[in-house]
Amino acid sequence: xxxxxxxxxxxxxxxxxxxxxxxxxxxxxxxxxxxxxxxxxxxxxxxxxxxxxxxxxxxxxxxxxxxxxxxxxxxxxxxxxxxxxxxxxxxxxxxxxxxxxxxxxxxxxxxxxxxxxxxxxxxxxxxxxxxxxxxxxxxxxxxxxxxxxxxxxxxxxxxxxxxxxxxxxxxxxxxxxxxxxxxxxxxxxxxxxxxxxxxxxxxxxxxxxxxxxxxxxxxxxxxxxxxxxxxxxxxxxxxxxxxxxxxxxxxxxxxxxxxxxxxxxxxxxxxxxxxxxxxxxxxxxxxxxxxxxxxxxxxxxxxxxxxxxxx
Numbered sequence: 001x002x003x004x005x006x007x008x009x010x011x012x013x014x015x016x017x018x019x020x021x022x023x024x025x026x027x028x029x030x031x032x033x034x035x036x037x038x039x040x041x042x043x044x045x046x047x048x049x050x051x052x053x054x055x056x057x058x059x060x061x062x063x064x065x066x067x068x069x070x071x072x073x074x075x076x077x078x079x080x081x082x083x084x085x086x087x088x089x090x091x092x093x094x095x096x097x098x099x100x101x102x103x104x105x106x107x108x109x110x111x112x113x114x115x116x117x118x119x120x121x122x123x124x125x126x127x128x129x130x131x132x133x134x135x136x137x138x139x140x141x142x143x144x145x146x147x148x149x150x151x152x153x154x155x156x157x158x159x160x161x162x163x164x165x166x167x168x169x170x171x172x173x174x175x176x177x178x179x180x181x182x183x184x185x186x187x188x189x190x191x192x193x194x195x196x197x198x199x200x201x202x203x204x205x206x207x208x209x210x211x212x213x214x215x216x217x218x219x220x221x222x223x224x225x226x227x228x229x230x231x232x233x234x235x236x237x238x239x240x241x242x243x244x245x246x247x248x249x250x251x252x253x254x255x256x257x258x259x260x261x262x263x264x265x266x267x268x269x270x271x272x273x274x275x276x277x278x279x280x281x282x283x284x285x286x287x288x289x290x291x292x293x294x295x296x297x298x299x300x301x302x303x304x305x306x307x308x309x310x311x
Contacts, residue, residue: 044076044303046086051234051279052295052303053143055099055107055123059286063123064295065097065109066303073097073111076303077126078293089121089128095141096189096280101287102146102153110134110142110157118142118159118169120176134169134176137162139186143237145194149173156200160186166204166214184212184223188235189280191248195240203236203248211236211250211260226260228270229253234280239292241285241310249281249294257281257296261311268311275306285310 044064052066060080068074073089095112102108105125113119118134139160146155152173161167166182188205195201200216203226211226230236231251238248244264252258257273279297286293290310298304 043298043300044083044305046074046076046303047301048279048297048303049093050096050141051281051297053097053099053109053237053282054284054293054295055101055109056284056286056293057101057107058104059288061105062284062286062293063099063101063107063109064282064303065099067093067095067097067111073109073121075109075123075128091119091121091131095138098141098143098157098189099282100144100146100155101284102148102155108144108146108155110144112138112141112159116162118157120157122174136167136169136179139164140235141189143189143191145192145200147194147197147199149197154197156192156194158182158190158192158202160188160190160204166190166202182214182220184214186235188230188233191235191237193238193240193246195243195245201238201240201246203238205230205235205250209253211248213248226267228258228260231255237281237283239283239285239294239310241290241292245311247283247285247292247308247311249283251277251280251296257294257306259308259311263311273306273308275304 047069049067054064056062062078064076066074073091074086077084092114093111094114098110107123109121116137118136119131121131122129142159144157146153155171157169159167166184168180185207186204190204192202206212211228212223214223234251236250246262248260257275259271261268276299277296281296283294295305
């Protein structure tokens, strides 16, 4: 069993009220037949509330962010061979976390605090800083993407606002700037990915329950529909293994995993990948490879992972 040794609050004393209950992320029993015939890796344990997200800094470094049953932030690391234990980082989360890598051993986690605003936490080679408030009022969880630039990294964070449209906040080299609206009518958490500098692709669950897409390529372009049927209460996530290549992952209305790929010339059909999931997925391509690691909450409440080739 993984025990919680300490509590670190999400916000400075006096900013918010509430009690953070002490709990633990404890391994659950394995699934019997739900994943039969499914190309999955071993279950990774824990007990999650909602879905995870993952930041891949290199082909041998990933950080998986989850919300535990105690509503604090927990992470698990992967070194290319083995997974570490879950580690607690405090906080009072009210949504699934989002994450993005900004260097080989550095990544950001983003969460919705219990005051409804966005918070960021920086992980540098396994050492986590304090949660920093970034403002806004969120419905559900954030997602983020990044690209390298001189002096550091550019980070883009996307959320569903209280008006149900997409909102965007960005940071350069650790300094974050204001919010801007991007329209749309969201009914789930957004997902985003960047395949190159000054390119961002964002995916959301629209009011029709299907996936909608918009992108930035030196300027913002409008929304286009990608179809599919996304399970209520969930949203898409995306990964890219190469310039002009995308893979979008959703939990379908049948609760299995579905993928839609973009190959640089056009979108492929939706492809079922099986499983039985109870929260939206987190996905990232291992840098320098064509392998995408996808993480999700299984029907037993614990963390599971699969690996698929990029489109």
